[in-house]
Amino acid sequence: MDNVDRAILAVLEHHGRISNNELAARVGLSPSPCLRRVRRLEEAGVIRGYRALIDPTAIGRGLRVFAAIRLIRHTRTDVAAFERAIIRLPEVVYTHHVTGNYDYLLQVDVADLPAYEHFHAHRLAELPNVGTVSSYVTMKTLPHEIT
Incomplete structure (x- = not known):
């Protein structure tokens, strides 16, 4: 290249x-x-595909939250169970396995704060092996354009 x-x-x-x-x-x-x-x-697989960028508000997902997840246990079985469960949640747009204080950083797109509260309490916190969840609500997203 x-x-x-x-x-x-x-x-x-x-x-x-x-x-x-x-x-x-x-x-x-x-x-x-x-x-x-x-x-x-x-x-060569360098370009893996092309996508449309959808306005989240137009499809009822106007609130973006980043959720930092800390797992209770880190055995292969426990991690695999969490990963199988998290990729099935349509509200979770991206899942990143990270280093540091947390194990995963999720991008969650939902309609509004009550929708996130419901998602957090009834879907996210119920996943296998979840110890703690720290949520970061997005106030604004800045566009990054090339010149």
């Missing part, structure tokens, strides 16, 4: 639906070599 590939990835990461002609212009290539590079990156 060279600097041109990295430039292609930087543009596609923020503008996945950009036309090949516009992408080529932004990274300083002609369209044919640019398309070949994108296809090579896709085939």
Whole structure:
């Protein structure tokens, strides 16, 4: 991977639906070599796919909460049981296994604070092996654009 590939990835990461002609212009290539590079990156698995970014408020998920989870036990069986359970919860958008004071950091998208309170009490706290949950309510999310 060279600097041109990295430039292609930087543009596609923020503008996945950009036309090949516009992408080529932004990274300083002609369209044919640019398309070949994108296809090579896709085939190599560097580009794993493209997605639509959905406005969470438009689909009833206007509140984003980050939940830090500490497990009670860390045996393979206990960790696997937690992971099997957490990926089945549709409110959990991302699950990150982290180091530090907590074991997992979850991004949870729900309608509002009462919906999160219900999710926390009746779904999250009931998962196997959950010791503590610390919740961080998002007040604002700043966009990160490339220039």
